[in-house]
Amino acid sequence: MTAITAPAKVRRPRASLQLLRITLILHALLIIVQPIAAGYFLAGNVDAITTHSAIGGSVWMIAFVQIAVAACYTLAGGGRLWPLIASAVLMVAEFVQLTFGYLQNFAVHIPLGTAIVTAVLWMTVWSFRSTARLSRREAKR
Template sequence: MPSSVLTAGPRPSPPGLPAGGPRVTLWLLRFVAFVHAGLVVGQPVLAGIYLSGRFDALATHSLNAGLVMLACMCQFGAALVYFLPGRGRGWPLLVTALLFFGEGIQTAMGYAGQLAVHVPLGVAVVTAQVVFVVWLFRAGARRPRRTLRRQPKAGERA
Protein backbone atom coordinates (compact mmCIF):
# COMPACT_ATOMS: atom_id res chain seq x y z
CA MET A 1 0.00 0.00 0.00
CA PRO A 2 1.47 3.42 -0.89
CA SER A 3 2.62 5.43 2.10
CA SER A 4 0.74 8.50 0.84
CA VAL A 5 -2.54 6.69 1.50
CA LEU A 6 -1.58 6.04 5.09
CA THR A 7 -0.30 9.54 5.82
CA ALA A 8 -2.78 11.59 3.82
CA GLY A 9 -4.25 14.38 5.90
CA PRO A 10 -6.86 16.95 5.03
CA ARG A 11 -6.46 18.53 1.63
CA PRO A 12 -5.24 22.12 1.67
CA SER A 13 -7.89 24.66 0.70
CA PRO A 14 -7.44 26.62 -2.51
CA PRO A 15 -6.52 30.28 -2.04
CA GLY A 16 -9.46 32.45 -1.05
CA LEU A 17 -11.46 29.65 0.60
CA PRO A 18 -11.84 29.13 4.34
CA ALA A 19 -9.37 26.59 5.72
CA GLY A 20 -11.79 23.83 6.64
CA GLY A 21 -14.86 24.54 4.59
CA PRO A 22 -18.16 25.79 5.98
CA ARG A 23 -18.44 25.50 9.74
CA VAL A 24 -20.90 27.88 11.40
CA THR A 25 -23.10 28.05 8.32
CA LEU A 26 -23.18 24.26 8.11
CA TRP A 27 -24.28 23.97 11.74
CA LEU A 28 -26.99 26.55 11.11
CA LEU A 29 -28.23 24.58 8.11
CA ARG A 30 -28.06 21.33 10.09
CA PHE A 31 -30.13 22.80 12.91
CA VAL A 32 -32.80 24.31 10.66
CA ALA A 33 -32.99 21.20 8.45
CA PHE A 34 -33.27 18.97 11.53
CA VAL A 35 -36.19 21.03 12.88
CA HIS A 36 -37.78 20.95 9.42
CA ALA A 37 -37.33 17.16 9.32
CA GLY A 38 -38.98 16.81 12.73
CA LEU A 39 -42.01 18.76 11.55
CA VAL A 40 -42.15 16.80 8.28
CA VAL A 41 -41.94 13.44 10.07
CA GLY A 42 -44.67 14.62 12.44
CA GLN A 43 -47.14 15.02 9.57
CA PRO A 44 -47.79 11.31 8.95
CA VAL A 45 -47.95 10.74 12.71
CA LEU A 46 -50.67 13.39 13.00
CA ALA A 47 -52.47 11.92 9.98
CA GLY A 48 -52.38 8.49 11.64
CA ILE A 49 -53.83 9.91 14.85
CA TYR A 50 -56.62 11.47 12.80
CA LEU A 51 -57.29 8.20 10.95
CA SER A 52 -57.43 6.31 14.26
CA GLY A 53 -60.49 8.31 15.25
CA ARG A 54 -59.22 11.46 16.94
CA PHE A 55 -60.75 13.92 14.49
CA ASP A 56 -59.32 16.98 16.26
CA ALA A 57 -55.86 15.87 15.04
CA LEU A 58 -56.77 17.09 11.54
CA ALA A 59 -56.58 20.70 12.77
CA THR A 60 -53.15 20.00 14.25
CA HIS A 61 -52.08 18.31 10.99
CA SER A 62 -53.18 21.45 9.14
CA LEU A 63 -51.36 23.78 11.55
CA ASN A 64 -48.23 21.68 11.28
CA ALA A 65 -48.40 21.94 7.47
CA GLY A 66 -48.01 25.71 7.82
CA LEU A 67 -45.07 25.22 10.18
CA VAL A 68 -43.48 22.81 7.69
CA MET A 69 -43.69 25.47 4.97
CA LEU A 70 -42.24 28.11 7.32
CA ALA A 71 -39.39 25.79 8.32
CA CYS A 72 -38.67 25.13 4.65
CA MET A 73 -38.39 28.88 4.02
CA CYS A 74 -35.95 29.12 6.93
CA GLN A 75 -34.04 26.15 5.51
CA PHE A 76 -33.74 27.97 2.19
CA GLY A 77 -32.26 30.98 3.98
CA ALA A 78 -29.82 28.76 5.87
CA ALA A 79 -28.85 26.97 2.63
CA LEU A 80 -28.24 30.34 0.99
CA VAL A 81 -25.95 31.40 3.84
CA TYR A 82 -24.21 27.99 3.68
CA PHE A 83 -23.65 28.49 -0.05
CA LEU A 84 -22.60 32.14 -0.30
CA PRO A 85 -20.55 33.25 2.72
CA GLY A 86 -20.02 29.67 3.94
CA ARG A 87 -18.61 28.57 0.57
CA GLY A 88 -20.60 25.32 0.80
CA ARG A 89 -22.17 23.38 -2.02
CA GLY A 90 -24.99 24.88 -4.07
CA TRP A 91 -27.26 21.89 -4.54
CA PRO A 92 -28.87 22.18 -1.07
CA LEU A 93 -30.49 25.37 -2.38
CA LEU A 94 -32.02 23.44 -5.26
CA VAL A 95 -33.16 20.59 -3.03
CA THR A 96 -34.79 23.03 -0.61
CA ALA A 97 -36.52 24.91 -3.44
CA LEU A 98 -37.89 21.62 -4.81
CA LEU A 99 -39.02 20.62 -1.31
CA PHE A 100 -40.81 23.95 -0.90
CA PHE A 101 -42.57 23.45 -4.24
CA GLY A 102 -43.50 19.87 -3.29
CA GLU A 103 -44.74 20.92 0.13
CA GLY A 104 -46.90 23.62 -1.47
CA ILE A 105 -48.50 21.09 -3.78
CA GLN A 106 -48.78 18.69 -0.84
CA THR A 107 -50.68 21.26 1.22
CA ALA A 108 -52.97 22.18 -1.67
CA MET A 109 -53.77 18.51 -2.39
CA GLY A 110 -54.52 17.92 1.28
CA TYR A 111 -57.00 20.79 1.46
CA ALA A 112 -58.54 19.63 -1.83
CA GLY A 113 -58.92 16.09 -0.48
CA GLN A 114 -56.85 14.59 -3.31
CA LEU A 115 -55.37 11.75 -1.29
CA ALA A 116 -54.13 9.94 -4.43
CA VAL A 117 -51.55 12.75 -4.78
CA HIS A 118 -51.33 13.86 -1.14
CA VAL A 119 -50.16 10.53 0.33
CA PRO A 120 -47.42 9.53 -2.18
CA LEU A 121 -46.12 13.11 -2.36
CA GLY A 122 -45.98 13.14 1.43
CA VAL A 123 -43.86 9.99 1.38
CA ALA A 124 -41.52 11.63 -1.14
CA VAL A 125 -41.21 14.84 0.91
CA VAL A 126 -40.48 12.96 4.15
CA THR A 127 -37.92 10.73 2.43
CA ALA A 128 -36.16 13.62 0.68
CA GLN A 129 -35.89 15.71 3.85
CA VAL A 130 -34.61 12.83 5.98
CA VAL A 131 -32.00 11.87 3.34
CA PHE A 132 -30.97 15.54 3.10
CA VAL A 133 -30.46 15.77 6.87
CA VAL A 134 -28.42 12.55 6.85
CA TRP A 135 -26.17 14.03 4.14
CA LEU A 136 -25.72 17.22 6.19
CA PHE A 137 -24.16 15.17 9.00
CA ARG A 138 -21.74 13.36 6.69
CA ALA A 139 -18.21 14.51 5.86
CA GLY A 140 -19.10 15.66 2.35
CA ALA A 141 -21.14 18.54 3.72
CA ARG A 142 -18.02 20.00 5.38
CA ARG A 143 -16.03 20.20 2.16
CA PRO A 144 -16.00 23.59 0.46
CA ARG A 145 -17.31 23.79 -3.06
CA ARG A 146 -14.83 23.62 -5.89
CA THR A 147 -14.00 26.79 -7.70
CA LEU A 148 -13.49 26.90 -11.42
CA ARG A 149 -10.09 28.23 -12.36
CA ARG A 150 -9.78 30.23 -15.52
CA GLN A 151 -7.56 28.52 -18.04
CA PRO A 152 -4.86 30.79 -19.45
CA LYS A 153 -5.20 31.69 -23.12
CA ALA A 154 -2.50 30.83 -25.61
CA GLY A 155 0.52 33.04 -24.95
CA GLU A 156 -0.67 34.04 -21.44
CA ARG A 157 1.16 33.08 -18.31
CA ALA A 158 -0.62 30.93 -15.77
Protein backbone atom coordinates in the same frame (compact mmCIF):
# COMPACT_ATOMS: atom_id res chain seq x y z
CA MET B 1 15.63 28.96 -7.30
CA THR B 2 11.94 28.09 -6.92
CA ALA B 3 9.74 30.13 -4.63
CA ILE B 4 7.62 28.19 -2.22
CA THR B 5 4.10 29.48 -2.05
CA ALA B 6 1.53 28.69 0.56
CA PRO B 7 -1.46 26.73 -0.71
CA ALA B 8 -4.56 28.79 -1.35
CA LYS B 9 -6.84 28.91 1.66
CA VAL B 10 -9.96 26.90 1.02
CA ARG B 11 -13.13 28.40 2.42
CA ARG B 12 -15.30 25.75 4.03
CA PRO B 13 -18.79 26.11 5.41
CA ARG B 14 -18.75 26.06 9.21
CA ALA B 15 -21.28 28.36 10.88
CA SER B 16 -23.57 28.16 7.87
CA LEU B 17 -23.44 24.36 8.00
CA GLN B 18 -24.39 24.42 11.69
CA LEU B 19 -27.36 26.68 10.89
CA LEU B 20 -28.35 24.38 8.05
CA ARG B 21 -28.20 21.37 10.36
CA ILE B 22 -30.40 23.09 12.96
CA THR B 23 -32.92 24.11 10.31
CA LEU B 24 -32.97 20.62 8.81
CA ILE B 25 -33.49 19.01 12.23
CA LEU B 26 -36.45 21.31 12.92
CA HIS B 27 -37.82 20.63 9.44
CA ALA B 28 -37.38 16.87 9.90
CA LEU B 29 -39.10 16.85 13.28
CA LEU B 30 -42.14 18.66 11.88
CA ILE B 31 -42.21 16.44 8.80
CA ILE B 32 -42.01 13.24 10.88
CA VAL B 33 -45.01 14.31 12.98
CA GLN B 34 -47.17 14.68 9.86
CA PRO B 35 -47.70 10.99 8.97
CA ILE B 36 -48.05 10.18 12.68
CA ALA B 37 -50.86 12.72 13.08
CA ALA B 38 -52.48 11.49 9.86
CA GLY B 39 -52.30 7.92 11.19
CA TYR B 40 -53.99 8.92 14.43
CA PHE B 41 -56.72 10.64 12.42
CA LEU B 42 -57.25 7.55 10.28
CA ALA B 43 -57.40 5.43 13.44
CA GLY B 44 -60.35 7.47 14.68
CA ASN B 45 -58.82 10.36 16.64
CA VAL B 46 -60.53 13.21 14.78
CA ASP B 47 -58.63 15.88 16.76
CA ALA B 48 -55.35 14.72 15.19
CA ILE B 49 -56.31 16.41 11.92
CA THR B 50 -56.03 19.77 13.71
CA THR B 51 -52.38 19.04 14.52
CA HIS B 52 -51.75 17.71 11.01
CA SER B 53 -53.33 20.81 9.47
CA ALA B 54 -51.50 23.28 11.71
CA ILE B 55 -48.11 21.74 11.04
CA GLY B 56 -48.88 21.42 7.33
CA GLY B 57 -49.75 25.10 7.19
CA SER B 58 -46.43 26.11 8.71
CA VAL B 59 -43.92 23.52 7.49
CA TRP B 60 -43.50 25.13 4.07
CA MET B 61 -42.47 28.33 5.88
CA ILE B 62 -39.68 26.37 7.57
CA ALA B 63 -38.64 25.35 4.06
CA PHE B 64 -38.53 29.04 3.14
CA VAL B 65 -36.18 29.69 6.08
CA GLN B 66 -34.19 26.65 4.94
CA ILE B 67 -33.72 28.29 1.53
CA ALA B 68 -32.19 31.36 3.19
CA VAL B 69 -29.91 29.23 5.36
CA ALA B 70 -28.93 27.04 2.38
CA ALA B 71 -28.11 30.23 0.44
CA CYS B 72 -25.76 31.25 3.27
CA TYR B 73 -24.22 27.77 3.21
CA THR B 74 -23.72 27.94 -0.56
CA LEU B 75 -22.77 31.57 -1.09
CA ALA B 76 -21.14 32.76 2.13
CA GLY B 77 -19.83 29.40 3.32
CA GLY B 78 -18.59 28.18 -0.04
CA GLY B 79 -20.64 25.00 0.25
CA ARG B 80 -22.27 23.04 -2.54
CA LEU B 81 -25.10 24.39 -4.66
CA TRP B 82 -27.46 21.40 -4.58
CA PRO B 83 -28.76 21.97 -1.00
CA LEU B 84 -30.02 25.39 -2.07
CA ILE B 85 -31.74 23.94 -5.14
CA ALA B 86 -33.18 21.02 -3.14
CA SER B 87 -34.48 23.42 -0.48
CA ALA B 88 -36.25 25.51 -3.12
CA VAL B 89 -37.79 22.40 -4.68
CA LEU B 90 -38.90 21.23 -1.21
CA MET B 91 -40.61 24.54 -0.48
CA VAL B 92 -42.58 24.35 -3.73
CA ALA B 93 -43.41 20.67 -3.09
CA GLU B 94 -44.61 21.45 0.43
CA PHE B 95 -46.81 24.28 -0.79
CA VAL B 96 -48.29 21.95 -3.43
CA GLN B 97 -48.68 19.32 -0.69
CA LEU B 98 -50.58 21.82 1.46
CA THR B 99 -52.86 22.70 -1.45
CA PHE B 100 -53.69 19.08 -2.30
CA GLY B 101 -54.23 18.31 1.38
CA TYR B 102 -56.85 21.04 1.70
CA LEU B 103 -58.43 19.86 -1.56
CA GLN B 104 -58.47 16.33 -0.08
CA ASN B 105 -56.80 14.95 -3.19
CA PHE B 106 -55.11 12.02 -1.45
CA ALA B 107 -53.93 10.43 -4.70
CA VAL B 108 -51.35 13.24 -4.87
CA HIS B 109 -51.15 14.18 -1.19
CA ILE B 110 -49.94 10.81 0.16
CA PRO B 111 -47.21 9.98 -2.41
CA LEU B 112 -45.96 13.57 -2.41
CA GLY B 113 -45.86 13.51 1.38
CA THR B 114 -43.81 10.32 1.28
CA ALA B 115 -41.35 11.94 -1.14
CA ILE B 116 -41.08 15.05 1.06
CA VAL B 117 -40.42 13.02 4.21
CA THR B 118 -37.75 11.02 2.37
CA ALA B 119 -36.06 14.13 0.94
CA VAL B 120 -35.97 16.04 4.23
CA LEU B 121 -34.64 13.06 6.18
CA TRP B 122 -32.04 12.36 3.49
CA MET B 123 -30.86 15.99 3.55
CA THR B 124 -30.71 15.96 7.35
CA VAL B 125 -28.58 12.82 7.42
CA TRP B 126 -26.34 14.21 4.65
CA SER B 127 -25.75 17.42 6.63
CA PHE B 128 -24.01 15.39 9.35
CA ARG B 129 -21.75 13.50 6.96
CA SER B 130 -18.18 14.65 6.41
CA THR B 131 -18.90 15.52 2.78
CA ALA B 132 -21.18 18.36 3.92
CA ARG B 133 -18.10 20.16 5.25
CA LEU B 134 -16.37 20.17 1.89
CA SER B 135 -16.15 23.33 -0.16
CA ARG B 136 -17.37 23.38 -3.76
CA ARG B 137 -13.78 23.07 -5.00
CA GLU B 138 -13.04 20.09 -2.78
CA ALA B 139 -16.28 18.37 -3.74
CA LYS B 140 -15.37 18.54 -7.44
CA ARG B 141 -12.18 16.54 -6.94
